[in-house]
Amino acid sequence: MNKFFIMLLFFTAVLSARYESYPLEACQAFDNMKHTKNTDNLYLDPNRRYTILERHHKNQTLVLIQGENPAQRWVDYRCFPDEAPKNVSSQNSRSDAKEVLNTKKYKYTGPAEISKDNILALSWHHAFCQTHRYKKECKRNLDTLFRFKQKEHYFVLHGLWPQPKSKMYCGVPSHWVKLDRDKRWDRLPDPELSDEVEKALQEAMPGYVSHLHKHEWIKHGTCYGTDADTYFETAVKLLDQLNRSEIKRFFVQNAGKVVSIKEVRAQFDRAFGLGTGHHMQMECKGGLITELWLHIGGQSDDLAIGLKKGKRAPSRCSQGRIDRAGF
Template sequence: MYKTLLSLMFFSSLLLARYEAYPTEECPAFNNMKHTKNTHNVQLDLKKKYTILQHHKGQNLILIKGEQPAQRWVDDTCFSKDKELRDPMNVKPVESKVVRIEDELTKTSISTDLTEHAKKYEKEYTKKYEYENISKQYLLTLSWHNAFCETHRYKKECKRSMFSFGRPNYGDKHFVLHGLWPQPKNRLYCGVEKHYILMDKHKQWNRLPDLDLNAETRKRLQKVMPGYASNLHKHEWIKHGTCYGTDANRYYEDSIRMVEQINASKVGDFFKKQIGKRVTLYQVRAAFDRNFGVGTGKRVELKCNKGLISELWLHLGSGSDNLGDLLKRGKQTRSHCQGGFVDKAGF
């Protein structure tokens, strides 16, 4: 009798948790939480009521009758929490809904053009943060792409087309850009709206706004950041770049310049010559000292994965375009990894 009562209470709570509502946006309805698939390209109809089954991490699981699958995931912003707005008879046209960025933008209508939204966002961001609380220390993270692909073979940037065999990629013999991170490490998501933070944390990087990069910067970035193919550049900007104090174009111009300085240096030559061999932290730091000045090697940290050197972390200061000067102004660091193999291209 007791178990039966508990069961009834449990199922009653599930029923009470459900409710019907009209959407306030014509959002796409996805099969999964990552929003990677939308069978039949289903869009919410503003004139229809939908059953809200569950709310989880900024998204709603809803029921769409007649569809397969019938249960779909949409952002919680697709449904207003105001009861009056759930009835289309009591709501103004959706186009009149106002959103604000950092409480400074007003009367900005919702736009489905994410690129245009990104331009407005970056303009407001730059105005507010350009001269406020700019970091004095940075962490430049560089990946050895061959080692990354050994453990991430499913990534777009690690797949080669049948036409690319015999033609080396930039990442085969060069370090590539992972990110440029303002310090301290908890300096993240500066001025970023909550729903974009949720998208980023759930790795829905393809849904983040496009960045307003000029053609030249975009071309250079695609070369030095293979992860661009997986929208890594959007993730890095949202999470770290927004705390850099400039717009996205300047942030990536500075990042690219640093990567190119590394690969054109004796450090870059050292790693090219050591492909397929094991190197030590001592050797790597010595290469930095020879090229960028005595003591710069102490600002270098090795990252390893399964015996392979996976990344270089460079602890930098600020106030210069010269990587050697930035290293000298950076903080000395320890490295848990003391050495590893420099992986060659291919699996």
Template sequence: MRFLFVTAVLCLVLPAPASAFFKLDGYFIAQEVCEAFQSKNKQTNPGNITTSVHRAYEMLGLNKEGGDYFQVVIDGAPVTNSRWVSTSCGIHVVEAGTAISRPVDEDDDVVIDQSGSESTDNLLTLSWQPAFCEIRSGKKECRDLNDGLLPHTTRQLSIHGLWPQPKGKDYCGVPANVKNLDNPDNWNRLPSPEIDTDTADALRAAMPGFASFLHHHEWIKHGTCFLGDGGADEYFDDTLHLTDLINDSAVGDLFFNNVGGEITGADIRAAFDADFGAGTGERVEIKCTSDGGRNLINEIWISLKGTVTPESGLGDLMLAADTVGMGCSRGLIDPPGLQ
């Protein structure tokens, strides 16, 4: 039997920027029955999941330097199996011979920061999650959605990504060994983007693929080329800001009010025009997918030009971009569950 050593967490965590997530090896051993939160800030706990005394859980990390919450894996937990547990609830242990605590990246897989100006030519890609899950039903977020555990995905468009343009501008400063890991089966092995816990909590709700480590992939492939001064945290905060503007508009209402029905590409473009200014709809491309004879609207791609900030007006960013073809002209807004 391999031995486990108790680690003094606060002493062993290496220096890093304040509020950065720290990846930890080993296990969390629960010493009490404690709640395991989806969001530690909002104290949400889908499934009312608690730890079991003396049980070992795979350790993911610590919320920040000197932090007060471990992130651990609790298999079978709904919505996400990555849960936050108070550090007072148990102890962190590592297997004999393994590395102790370390920052997210090690020397052989460091993503090299790139110099240059922040990307001002971007493509925001948003998904209609029920349509996505018709053809990828085995993914964790899709199992949860189809089991009725993600009702918010029928009230919003979900984040796929924010992609610096032109096409092919990706993997900036990413070493070959990390790039070679970038396939869905290995996204959990990619370096974690350094984001604060508020951003991570918001992403879990806005990007259901977070459960499958989509955020790792989006950061490594696209975010590394965004070049915002705030790194990954700015990249995802800007993505969340733009997504909220769309979901809080006539566009979000159009999707929500037509679940189970059919809409046209012209309807989507008109909704953009209504809230963001005449002509903005001409910067939107609609993507559809076929499912057993049904034509499902599964994504919209929004072209943007200009620097994205928390104060950015979406209409200005869209109107500065070139017009694009409509793409799919008509499709169904898929309801949740396998049809």
């Protein structure tokens, strides 16, 4: 009999502890406390009330999500307010949750000044696709390889990265950071771009079709100190200057050959001024030159000026083959 009363008291306490609340952000809802499984890739809706079943159990909150299987899901305890709402109408609770969400979701709190120490990462597109054939931006090469010889030879935009390396995700909500790190870039928000900049970016960054621009903006662009339009416009301008220089012509003329970093740096010295070559590092994979990382200083969108103000860059790759078009 005593055992019966103890169980009754336990279930009464559990039921009385239940309450409904709006989440503060779009948190992932996991099947288990270890956060190793999320059936249907489920996220909480900040505009929907959920039944709280258990709070602060090992820094987790157990919620009931009607219509899902399983319906009971574990979320981080920070997803909900610390206390159950008291004498507050449903509409007020909804408004409070929205206010917190909008502050975190739409208002970036990045640096007030433009970054003066950056890396402009440019990919030699043929080599990138040689090592990433599964990417959407590379599939057209497979489709056209046997129909016509690809005539495009150019560097494409990977990103513009404020330094030091730890400078990333400035003012970005945690759930977006999680999406980005999980490479679910299609679920990231679109950066606000003018039609002109968006068109130029689509041409300069083949990875646009794989949502690379969303990743670059969330991770790096938010720390650059400008809006997304200026950030990408600057990056495209810098890329265009390289593609109009002797560097691009050198890569085209030596396609299929192995070249040293000394040779490439000499081309930079000729194109952009003595010493600028040492502000460039080569990245290689599988014996191929895949990228050039240009260390740029100051706030100018003139590549020669930026390279002269940039830092000296050691390179892990001393030589590599310039890949030809096709696989």
